[in-house]
Amino acid sequence: MKENQSKKILALIFVCLIFTGLVGNACKAYHEKEDCFSLYSSYLGEALSTPAKLKAGLLSFYDYAGRLDEKTAFKKSFINLYGLAKRVNPAPCPDTDGTVRLKDGSLGLFAPEAQALEEKAQNIKALEAELKALGSDLLYIQLLGKIKQDDFLLPKGLKDFANSNADDLLAALENKGVKSFDLRKDFGEKGKDYSSLFYRTDHHWKVETGLRAARITAENLNEDFDFGMDTDCLKRENFKEESYDKIFLGSLGKRVGLLYAGSDDFALLTPAYETNFGCKYHMANGNTILKEGSFEEAWIFKENLKRDYFSANVYATYAGGSMPLIKCENKLIKGKKLLVLADSFADTLLPFLSIGCQSLVIVDPRLYEGDLAELTARERPDLTLIIYNPSAINNDDFFNFG
Amino acid sequence: MVFSSLEFLFLFLPCILLGYYLVLFKSRNLQNIFLFMGSLLFYAWGEPKIVFLMLLSIAANWLLGLGAEKHRGRRHGLKCIYTLSALFNFGLLFIFKYLNFSFDLAKSLLAFDMEIKQIALPIGISFFTFQAFSYVIDIGRGRATAQRNPIYAGLYISFFPQLIAGPIVRYESVASQLEGRHESFEKFSSGVEGFIIGFLKKVFLANSMALIADRAFEENLLSRGLAWLGVLAYALQIYHDFSAYSDMAVGLGLMFGFHLPENFNYPYLATSIRDFWRRWHISLGTWFRDYVYIPLGGSRVKSKARLLFNLLLVWFLTGLWHGADWTFILWGLYYFLLIAFEKLTDFDEKLQKLTPLKRFYSLFFVLMGWVLFRAQDLNGALAYYRAMFGPGVAAFDSNFWFYLRNFAPSLTAAAIFAFPQPGAFLERAKATSFPMRLAYAVGLGLLFLFALSYVVKGSYNPFIYFNF
Numbered sequence: 001m002k003e004n005q006s007k008k009i010l011a012l013i014f015v016c017l018i019f020t021g022l023v024g025n026a027c028k029a030y031h032e033k034e035d036c037f038s039l040y041s042s043y044l045g046e047a048l049s050t051p052a053k054l055k056a057g058l059l060s061f062y063d064y065a066g067r068l069d070e071k072t073a074f075k076k077s078f079i080n081l082y083g084l085a086k087r088v089n090p091a092p093c094p095d096t097d098g099t100v101r102l103k104d105g106s107l108g109l110f111a112p113e114a115q116a117l118e119e120k121a122q123n124i125k126a127l128e129a130e131l132k133a134l135g136s137d138l139l140y141i142q143l144l145g146k147i148k149q150d151d152f153l154l155p156k157g158l159k160d161f162a163n164s165n166a167d168d169l170l171a172a173l174e175n176k177g178v179k180s181f182d183l184r185k186d187f188g189e190k191g192k193d194y195s196s197l198f199y200r201t202d203h204h205w206k207v208e209t210g211l212r213a214a215r216i217t218a219e220n221l222n223e224d225f226d227f228g229m230d231t232d233c234l235k236r237e238n239f240k241e242e243s244y245d246k247i248f249l250g251s252l253g254k255r256v257g258l259l260y261a262g263s264d265d266f267a268l269l270t271p272a273y274e275t276n277f278g279c280k281y282h283m284a285n286g287n288t289i290l291k292e293g294s295f296e297e298a299w300i301f302k303e304n305l306k307r308d309y310f311s312a313n314v315y316a317t318y319a320g321g322s323m324p325l326i327k328c329e330n331k332l333i334k335g336k337k338l339l340v341l342a343d344s345f346a347d348t349l350l351p352f353l354s355i356g357c358q359s360l361v362i363v364d365p366r367l368y369e370g371d372l373a374e375l376t377a378r379e380r381p382d383l384t385l386i387i388y389n390p391s392a393i394n395n396d397d398f399f400n401f402g
Numbered sequence: 403m404v405f406s407s408l409e410f411l412f413l414f415l416p417c418i419l420l421g422y423y424l425v426l427f428k429s430r431n432l433q434n435i436f437l438f439m440g441s442l443l444f445y446a447w448g449e450p451k452i453v454f455l456m457l458l459s460i461a462a463n464w465l466l467g468l469g470a471e472k473h474r475g476r477r478h479g480l481k482c483i484y485t486l487s488a489l490f491n492f493g494l495l496f497i498f499k500y501l502n503f504s505f506d507l508a509k510s511l512l513a514f515d516m517e518i519k520q521i522a523l524p525i526g527i528s529f530f531t532f533q534a535f536s537y538v539i540d541i542g543r544g545r546a547t548a549q550r551n552p553i554y555a556g557l558y559i560s561f562f563p564q565l566i567a568g569p570i571v572r573y574e575s576v577a578s579q580l581e582g583r584h585e586s587f588e589k590f591s592s593g594v595e596g597f598i599i600g601f602l603k604k605v606f607l608a609n610s611m612a613l614i615a616d617r618a619f620e621e622n623l624l625s626r627g628l629a630w631l632g633v634l635a636y637a638l639q640i641y642h643d644f645s646a647y648s649d650m651a652v653g654l655g656l657m658f659g660f661h662l663p664e665n666f667n668y669p670y671l672a673t674s675i676r677d678f679w680r681r682w683h684i685s686l687g688t689w690f691r692d693y694v695y696i697p698l699g700g701s702r703v704k705s706k707a708r709l710l711f712n713l714l715l716v717w718f719l720t721g722l723w724h725g726a727d728w729t730f731i732l733w734g735l736y737y738f739l740l741i742a743f744e745k746l747t748d749f750d751e752k753l754q755k756l757t758p759l760k761r762f763y764s765l766f767f768v769l770m771g772w773v774l775f776r777a778q779d780l781n782g783a784l785a786y787y788r789a790m791f792g793p794g795v796a797a798f799d800s801n802f803w804f805y806l807r808n809f810a811p812s813l814t815a816a817a818i819f820a821f822p823q824p825g826a827f828l829e830r831a832k833a834t835s836f837p838m839r840l841a842y843a844v845g846l847g848l849l850f851l852f853a854l855s856y857v858v859k860g861s862y863n864p865f866i867y868f869n870f
Binding site for chain 1: 407408409411412413416417587588590592594598803832836842846847850851852854855856859860
């Protein structure tokens with residue numbers, strides 16, 4: 001009889017847990033009733049009969065329940081618990097989504113071997129020819145990724161192909177005569193110094209690294225394309241810094257929770273001198289946002305700068321995160337015009353680079369649905385840049401220039 | 403729907419428990435109808451159309467069951483019913499599971515050029531057709547009476563805990579429970595314990611072993627070390643995966659007052675291949691024994707040739723049951739060879755005196771069998787064997803060290819929990835004092851919570867036996 005005590009206690013715990021899950025999700029569904037109703041309305045359409053309503057109700061319930069993995073109640077707590085479980089595991093293995101804990105405790109994302117690199121290089125070559133006809137040069141800039149080639153921080157035995165993919169792509173571009181520039185060579189730090197260029201909980205580089213990358217890019221554009229940008233204004237000492245401690249849980253950290261990943265500090269860097277921009281942000285939902293004024297007013301989305309670890313994206317403080325198209329005019333400069341095809345690493349590079357250009361148009365090829373040739377013909381850029389971090393090479397969408 | 407999913411744990415199960423115990427507790431009839439409807443919903447989740455196949459199977463077998471009862475004692479009539487039942491159930495299985503395979507085979511043998519539509523395999527069809535067939539046979543044999551109520555027959559065939567991955571419950575063992583079962587908090591608690599243990603095995607042990615096994619079996623250039631590590635991991639994965647599902651099924655059955663049969667008895671403790679099959683997927687082994695092997699004459703036949711034929715047929719069918727693929731058929735025939743050898747030479751009995759060797763013998767041949775079972779195709783299996791034994795293969799590579807280093811705790815835990823000692827130790831510990839019992843319950847509850855976090859995180863969560 002006594003042995004059954006443990007089973008009975010366990011049964012009570014079990015019943016409490018599953019019914020908490022049921023009630024929690026019911027409450028969550030109630031709070032999201034507008035979503036549920038819109039789902040229901042989309043299934044119901046114009047029909048008004050009772051069977052149609054019943055069917056729509058069942059389908060929307062089925063749909064909602066099917067997405068429980070993504071939107072279950074207590075999700076944040078569970079993710080933190082997951083991180084705790086991984087933390088107490090003496091040998092936490094990499095997640096199947098590619099998230100890996102590096103030896104210094106920061107999180108990385110390892111990439112598989114990229115496919116069809118030759119085809120991707122050919123697409124860039126074809127774009128170059130198209131742009132040339134429109135009077136614009138093209139330069140491919142290879143950014144740096146968090147995991148260095150043969151990085152000692154990577155758990156032994158784990159292969160990351162991001163850098164070798166980038167090397168192969170650069171070699172293929174060189175063979176085709178496409179101009180390229182490898183920013184990785186300018187970041188020669190090793191080990192922990194290299195890691196410190198990136199957020200611990202995110203695969204992105206820090207704002208400070210983005211600024212440094214912007215200055216190196218500007219120097220290169222001056223040298224090779226005669227851009228005449230004032231690179232001194234991109235020196236760190238010419239920027240104001242606001243520090244936000246433990247405010248940021250990066251996208252990798254969001255997958256494993258605070259208890260495993262910890263959190264990152266975030267530095268908001270803005271020019272200490274006068275600036276004047278007019279930026280138009282074309283969002284994925286079709287809406288546009290117009291932001292005008294100083295660098296801070298035009299480029300900074302301060303609403304993202306909050307300690308809401310799982311919901312806020314602090315990295316998107318600059319340029320608002322990934323958007324299909326951003327057009328920005330620098331009202332204080334009569335200089336060159338740039339069109340940039342970029343991934344999210346550019347969010348903390350291009351705002352700084354815009355300080356030295358007259359106009360900057362940023363396209364995210366994953367999201368942009370318009371015609372790139374038309375856009376180029378309209379904008380008439382002096383130079384088109386393609387700026388990708390090494391792990392973006394695995395994503396075919398970045399090389400589909402429509 | 404799978405047991406280790408949030409829709410099951412946070413929606414389906416609490417709603418079913420609520421309806422069963424709070425709303426309908428006064429009427430067994432309503433409880434059974436509710437469980438039947440819930441089981442259909444469980445089955446329809448993901449692919450609603452296949453529920454009609456289930457309903458067709460229930461209706462046909464219910465009618466055949468009535469027919470079997472009516473013709474009980476009349477050899478000819480009963481034979482007709484059995485034939486009809488076999489034609490219907492195995493015909494259904496053939497169409498959905500083996501038609502494409504047979505057509506491809508015929509195409510390659512007869513060299514004709516024609517295409518037929520690929521038929522999707524309805525989940526759990528191998529389990530519920532075998533169960534439905536046993537319903538008709540058990541009634542014909544007089545071991546149980548036919549259900550007058552089609553809902554009850556439907557509940558037996560479609561009862562959600564054992565619907566899609568067993569255990570294959572024979573009708574005679576649950577017939578009386580459909581109406582006469584008794585629920586109690588003690589039973590419910592035992593069921594919860596079984597369910598949680600199964601859930602933990604699945605999430606913590608099987609899923610992490612799957613990461614190693616999948617890598618090893620998908621790798622083109624395997625080192626010898628990774629090949630052995632991979633097959634060991636697969637052996638642990640398939641055991642913890644399938645036995646976990648059975649533990650959860652038996653546990654869920656108990657929560658509703660049903661006693662479902664145990665499906666595993668520490669198979670890697672086996673001292674011979676015959677012993678292994680007495681411990682592995684017990685419900686399938688006994689099904690083949692009672693509905694194929696013994697009706698053919700079993701071991702009590704006059705000639706060795708007949709015995710070999712009986713064994714060959716049973717093991718061919720066992721292999722085929724697992725899937726329409728040559729690797730499964732060969733896997734079945736591999737066991738035919740081993741078991742025929744043991745039966746004819748009594749090799750296993752002679753081996754019993756050599757304690758460590760008998761376990762090694764059994765484990766070695768089971769592992770070799772798993773290679774055939776897991777490989778994508780025959781070429782893949784041959785390449786894998788080559789990596790394990792062939793010349794010119796690197797002893798170790800960085801992958802081997804990576805998996806060994808990163809999965810050492812999971813591998814150790816998976817290996818330890820494949821044997822009865824940890825369970826016995828915990829039972830003894832629980833018996834000592836109330837604080838120990840409390841610690842056990844709270845500890846298991848916490849582990850369940852952690853395991854839930856893995857499910858929420860969406861970790862790798864494959865269920866092997868759903869494919870069968």
